[in-house]
Amino acid sequence: MNLRNTTLLVVLFSATTFYAQESTLADVNLSVEPKLSYLDSIKSTFQKHDIAACVEERWMTELSNQDLYSEMIADIENTNIDQKVDYDLSTELLKERLKALDAKSAFHIEYNPGLENIIKHYLKNRKRSYERLMALSQYYFPIFEEALSKYNVPLEIKYLAVVESALNPRAVSRMGATGLWQFMYGTGKQYNLDITTYTDERSDMLKATDAACQYMVNMYKIFGDWDLVLASYNAGPGNVSKAIRRSGGKQNYWNIRPFLPKETQGYVPAFIATMYVFEYHKEHGITPQKPIVNHFATDTILVKNKMSFKQISELLDISVEQLQFLNPSYKRDFIPYQADKKHFVRLPLDKVAVFTSNENQIYAYCDYDFNKREKPFSSQEMVATSTDVSMISKTKYHKVKRGESLGLIAQRNGVSVTELKRWNGLKSNNIAAGRSLKIVKEERVADVPKKAVEVPVSKAVVSNDTIKVKAKSVETAKFHVVEKGESLFSIAQKYDVTSEELKAWNSLEEETIQSGSKLIVTALVKQKTENHIVQSGESLSSLSKKYGVTIDELKEWNELEDNNIKLGSSLKIMLPADEEVVVAEIKVKKPEKQSPYKSEKVYIVQKGDSLFSISQKIKGVTVSDLKKWNGISGKNIKPGMKLKISG
Structure with a gap:
């Protein structure tokens, strides 16, 4: 009975101990916090503003998809407007609606069978595409209308961007036309659109729209007809002028249409058909998708440092795709910094608030991130x-x-x-x-390399090839590799020593030093450690005076949070070494004066050689050098000649 009770007690005690250990381990594990990255620590300090997000990522791929642009271009190039399309829209009703559009438009919108066919084609085959385009238009059209109004250009020209690019600011044609308004490189430059390695302002909705308006105004001064302005925008003013001459001087688009390039023949009908679909989408059951972003819910910020879309994405919790959509002119997903040119980033309003409230931290993180990249060998x-x-x-x-x-x-x-x-x-x-x-x-x-020596703060005894040292407080040798353009004076300033000390430590007779040579400079002071037991009445202040050190040093050596010290506690004191150091000799190898030329002193001219080709073969030698050293006045040399290649 006693044995059974004893066994039970042992089992219970063991179990209790086991669970207690498990509990303790669990507590320990729970208390270990994951180490925060620098990015997380930056973001933890951000001031945030509770404004509802205006961009929904699930729409991004759908609405900025390149296939809309491909479909639009294929339709313009390949649709036969003379081919009848079966769609439930009476000709009489269409004529009535076109007449209503004409009454309020600067364009000549008149019914013809070809226009009817292309309108019915769009309604029948491109309903889904127009639902997506109408969502995008809610972002872009307010911008277009503001610029068009400024230049007194018909507001309906906003539909031209739908035909040109399917409202894709990064659209690029087979010929290289780029952006919402499809500017060619030369035309973009003509209208002051900046195109560089990192930026292409043909994709900037504000600047490209402004340039398109200027183009329209200039073309209207030439043709005086907005239909012909549209044709010239696609084919160029030269092709429109040729078509007018070939038609016998007619100036109505529909009359000169057969004489225009094939693509332009479908261009104006596509524009009018697009205008019709947008104006009468409700009547045909076309429901615009939810807009990706409302123009008035975004704003721009002047960028004061280079940064990548990836960095902005990480800092502001906004997808790179959203940044690409809002900032299409940055073609490498990177915003450069130039002192002579301003760069802006467009963000949703809630992200603008976070950015402007935390600019210093954001720029600090970008610098930190860039500095992590591998550097050239230095x-x-x-x-x-x-x-x-x-x-x-x-x-x-x-x-x-x-x-x-x-x-x-x-x-x-x-x-x-x-x-x-x-x-x-x-x-x-x-x-x-x-x-x-x-x-x-x-x-x-x-650390000191093998066979390295110790150089004193005190004077050194210098001979031609050695430095003899004897001192109480010494320093570990530290080396500096001379870079191009450095002098003894600049290096001495860098390490807080004198030029004379550098000359003494490195056995230099002159001030001249060569790039790539290694110099001994000052380094870390060796010290001995002493433990001090705190006595009654002592304080950090009194101890700092006693040992000739600072209070901050005492706190640092002993990891003290404040100035309080306890009676009887042991304090670490770092003091210069008392013992005398044995005399050491430093072997100093003087930097050899290197010739910039090869070891050969004479070069024998080969067939096909010229003074220039020989100068290229021999490092550091120029054509002028060869002429001077060999008394040559012209350029003629002959095979077999011996040329001096050293002064």
Whole structure:
């Protein structure tokens, strides 16, 4: 009986211990927070505004699809307007509606069988396309109408963009015409549309629309008829003039139509048919789809730094596709920065609010992201690869100012919010102004290479090829690879030493240094560590005076959050080494003066050689050099001649 009870107690105790351990482990696991990325820490500081989003991503692919443009162009080029189309629309009713359109339009809209056929073709075969186009038109048409009104151009010309590009700002024809208004490269340049590697303003809805209006005004001055202006927009004014001459001087579009290029013959009918479908869509049961975005619910922001659509997408939680739709003139999904030219980004209003409220953080993240990219091989990398690199931890303290958040402090110091909370024992993101936060930074330090020596702060005894050192406080050797254009003075300024010290440490007799040579410069001071037991009445202030260090150094060495220290606690004090260092000798190899030429002193001229081809073969030698060194006045040289290739 006693044995059974004892066994039961052991089992219960074991189970309790096991579950207690599980519970503890669970608690530990739950308390571990995932490390926030720099992007997350940036976004956690954003001021946000509760404005309903005006763009729905599910419409993006549907409404900005290139196939609408392809369908429209194929219709214009291939539809036979003389072929009858079976559709439930009486000719009499169509004539009545066309007459009503003509009464309020600057165009000559008159019934003819060809126009009837193309209207019925659109109503029968392109109903779905027009539902999509009408959704897009609710975004673009207000912009078009404002510009057309400004230039006193008929507002109906807004339908021309439907025919030209199917309202796709990135549409590109087989001939290279681009944008909503399908400008060719030369015409775009003629109307001051900027076209570069990164931007194409033919796709900018505001600038391209303005250019299209100017073109229309200029063509109307020539032809005085808006139908012919449309024809010239497609075929060019030269082809329209030829058609007028070939028709015997007739100036009605329908009369000169047979003499126009094939594409232009279907162009004006397609324009009028599109106008009819838009004006009478309700009567034919065509219901516009929901607009992707309302023009008045977007705005532009001046961009003050280069940034990519991907970065904006990550920061503002807006899809790259939406950014492409709203900013089609940036053809590489990248907004450049130029001091002499302004660039803007168009965003939905709720995103505009977030962008303008957090510009500094946004630009900081873009710089951070660009700087992560692989850099070209540099002299600094050469220095690093020539030595062993180790990581050291440095602790500093930051006093929280009014208005600062953990995210902002983390961003400025290149750490995560989670790390800040862990170092400072914080359980939430709330932080009071005035508190001192501990920040631990990992830094890369180049160690002394093998066979490296130690260079003192004090004077060195210099001979021709050695530096003899004897000192109490020494420094670890650090090297600098001379870059093009640097001088001893500029390098001395960089490392806070004198030119004379650099000359002494590197056994230099002159100020001249060659690009690519390696110089010894100052480095990290070696120190010894001493532990101090805090006595009654001592403070950080009194200890800093006693040891000749600063209060901040004491706090950093001992990871103290404030100035309070406890009686009996042990403090780490870093002091210069007391022991005398044995004299060391540094072997310094002087940089060799390198000839810019090859080792050969004479070049034997080969068949087909010229002074120019020889100068190209020999690095650092010019045609003038060859002439001067060999007393040549002209360009003639003969095979077998021996030329000096060194001064």
